[in-house]
Structure formats: structure tokens, C-alpha cells
Amino acid sequence: MGVTEDAIREICTDAVFERGENYLTEGRIREIHRVDTTVTAVVSGSRQYDVRVDFAADGFDPWCNCPYDGPGACKHVVAVLLCCLNDLPADEGDRLDAALDAADPDALREFFREALATDAALREQFFASFGESSTRSVDELRAAIDRRFEETNPEYYVVFEPIDFSEWFDLADEYRKQGRDASAAAVYRALVESLDDNMERVDGAYDHFSRAFTRALDGYVDCAAAADREADGATDAVAFLEERIESGTPYLADQFERATADLKEELVDGSDG
Known part of the structure; x- marks a missing residue:
């Protein structure tokens, strides 16, 4: 566990560090748990x-669902x-390991099956982790993300406040680990x-x-290029990005232009290789 005061100061401003200290002194941490490094x-x-913080990740990979919009981590993360x-x-x-080792295999299977049957997100993560095909289309995945915007406020x-997109980023990461671009x-x-499409709602x-959008766009370019190379042919990825330049949120147009150029370059490099 590499947590030090200097490491904490590196991920926040001096003012936020002081507020985090105050929050800790005031006893504002109501609940705290650790499993491994998380x-x-x-x-x-x-x-x-x-x-949520991860001591094994660079900069602790902090996440908080507060509305903080300044540089670096928020006071809640710093307090933790x-x-x-x-x-x-x-x-x-x-x-957790001991309970898993001691559990009856049939009872454990029944427990997980019931949990998977009632939680679509967990079920999709399970399928991704164990090599099964995805059960949701782009439209279905997008509808689930849209609902998160609607449910937030x-x-x-x-x-007004951040939305936790880790469910979908974790799912994409798992597919990438499996080589299923x-x-x-x-x-x-x-x-x-x-x-x-929902950026106009953000205030x-x-x-x-912005970070979530950039991460998703970069991931899309990388995986779409890899998938195209594997299939030895182009998909509609470039057309999708080009269409978004014209129809998407105006201030994101530059990012779509960059992504389109990057994808075209990766596809050309892949075909030359």
C-alpha cells in the first residue's frame, strides 16, 4: 500500500487537501471497507x-459521485x-476467500445464479469474463446508459452531479482482456x-x-481498428465518427475529427502490416 501524504497531495490542490483534512477531523467518513487494494x-x-480508491493504481484511480468539478481529486476522496x-x-x-472456499458448490452456484438472473449488468460482466457472447446490442447498452442520466436527477x-460509468468501462476492459475487440x-x-447526446443536459x-467521453472515444477507436483488422475489412466505424462530427454536440466536433483521423490511420497501418 503506497499511500503517503505526498502521494495524496500530488492528486489534489492545496485547498482541497485542507478541506479533506477538515472532513476527516469532523468525522464525516461514515463507512469504509477494503478488499485487497480497493x-x-x-x-x-x-x-x-x-x-472508491485503488492503492494499486496510478494516482489511486479515485472516484466520487459528488459534483466537484475542479482540478484533481475532491475533498471526499482526500478524506478517505x-x-x-x-x-x-x-x-x-x-x-471473502475463506467464505468462498467453505461454501457448498451447489449452494454457491445457486447463489450466483440468482444474483445473475436479477442483475443484467452483473450478468453481462459474467458473460464477458467467461467467454460467452454479449447479450446486449449497442442500442440496448446505450439505453441503459441513458437511463442513468434520467435517474440521476x-x-x-x-x-448536476457525476455519473458512475465504471460498469460499462469495466465491461469493455473485460472484453479487451479476452481479445474480443x-x-x-x-x-x-x-x-x-x-x-x-446527453452532454447538453450536463450543468x-x-x-x-469530458474525461469519460474522451476515454470512451479513445477506446472505441482502438477496438474498432483492431476488430476491423481481425475481420480483414472496414466496418461502419469511420462513417459513425464522421456523422457525429456534423450531428453531435458542437464542442465535441474536434474530438470526433481527431478520432476519425486516428481510426483511418490505424486502419491503413493495419492493412500495410
């Missing part, structure tokens, strides 16, 4: 905020990291479409949504 916590601010600096939570990983059209590209495309946490 720590999850609930921090009390204007409401309860969920925080400072808490871990002073008193690292007990690792529940061994307990149901009383208003405008979205076409499936990963479908997930990234769903994210790109939803973020592009806060701009950096969060």
Missing part, C-alpha cells in the same frame, strides 16, 4: 457520497485517503453515443463527463 467509503457532505494513511481498514479479502432535465467497441460506442462536473 477501498470503498461513504462520506457525509451536503449528502452522502460514495468514494488520509483516513487510510492514519488507520488502514482491515482487508476483507481473506474473509429525475425531477429535472439538467444533470468487437464486443468492447460496441460498449465504447454506446458510451460515446450516450455521452454525446456541473464538466471535467468528469
Whole structure:
């Protein structure tokens, strides 16, 4: 666990570090858990905020669902990291492993099957992890992401706070690990479409949504190019990006132009290879 005060200061501003210290002193961390290198916590601010950090990741890979839109990590993340600096939570990983080892195989199978039957996102992650084909199309994936926008602030059209897209990024990452670039590209495309079309609703946490869009777009280019090379032919990926230059959110047009050029270059390089 490489958490130090200097490492925490590197991911936030001085003002945010001070606010994080105050939050820790005020006892605003309501709940904190650790499994292996991942720590999850609930921090009390204007409401309860969920925080996640990973000590094995560069810069702790922090995530919080608060509306902070400034540079670096927010005060909730800093408070959690400072808490871990002073008193690292007990690792529940061994307990989890012991429970899995002791579980009756049939009972364990029944437990997971029931969980998978009622949770579409978990089921999709399961299929991806164990080599099964995706059960959701781009349109279905996109509809699920759109619902997250609608559920975030149901009383208003405008979205003020960050949305956790890790469910879909994790799914795409798993497909990439399996070498299934076409499936990963479908997930990234769903994210790109939803973020592009819903960006006009965003009125806060701009950096969060911008980073998510850029990550999804870059992932789409990489995976679409790899899938095309594997199939020894072009798909509609370039056409999709070119269409978005004209029809998408105006201030994202430059990113779509860059992505289109990058994809064309990767396809040419792949065909030459």
C-alpha cells in the first residue's frame, strides 16, 4: 500500500487537501471497507457520497459521485485517503476467500445464479469474463446508459452531479482482456453515443463527463481498428465518427475529427502490416 501524504497531495490542490483534512477531523467518513487494494467509503457532505480508491493504481484511480468539478481529486476522496494513511481498514479479502472456499458448490452456484438472473449488468460482466457472447446490442447498452442520466436527477432535465460509468468501462476492459475487440467497441460506442447526446443536459462536473467521453472515444477507436483488422475489412466505424462530427454536440466536433483521423490511420497501418 503506497499511500503517503505526498502521494495524496500530488492528486489534489492545496485547498482541497485542507478541506479533506477538515472532513476527516469532523468525522464525516461514515463507512469504509477494503478488499485487497480497493477501498470503498461513504462520506457525509451536503449528502452522502460514495468514494472508491485503488492503492494499486496510478494516482489511486479515485472516484466520487459528488459534483466537484475542479482540478484533481475532491475533498471526499482526500478524506478517505488520509483516513487510510492514519488507520488502514482491515482487508476483507481473506474473509471473502475463506467464505468462498467453505461454501457448498451447489449452494454457491445457486447463489450466483440468482444474483445473475436479477442483475443484467452483473450478468453481462459474467458473460464477458467467461467467454460467452454479449447479450446486449449497442442500442440496448446505450439505453441503459441513458437511463442513468434520467435517474440521476429525475425531477429535472439538467444533470448536476457525476455519473458512475465504471460498469460499462469495466465491461469493455473485460472484453479487451479476452481479445474480443468487437464486443468492447460496441460498449465504447454506446458510451460515446450516450455521452454525446446527453452532454447538453450536463450543468456541473464538466471535467468528469469530458474525461469519460474522451476515454470512451479513445477506446472505441482502438477496438474498432483492431476488430476491423481481425475481420480483414472496414466496418461502419469511420462513417459513425464522421456523422457525429456534423450531428453531435458542437464542442465535441474536434474530438470526433481527431478520432476519425486516428481510426483511418490505424486502419491503413493495419492493412500495410
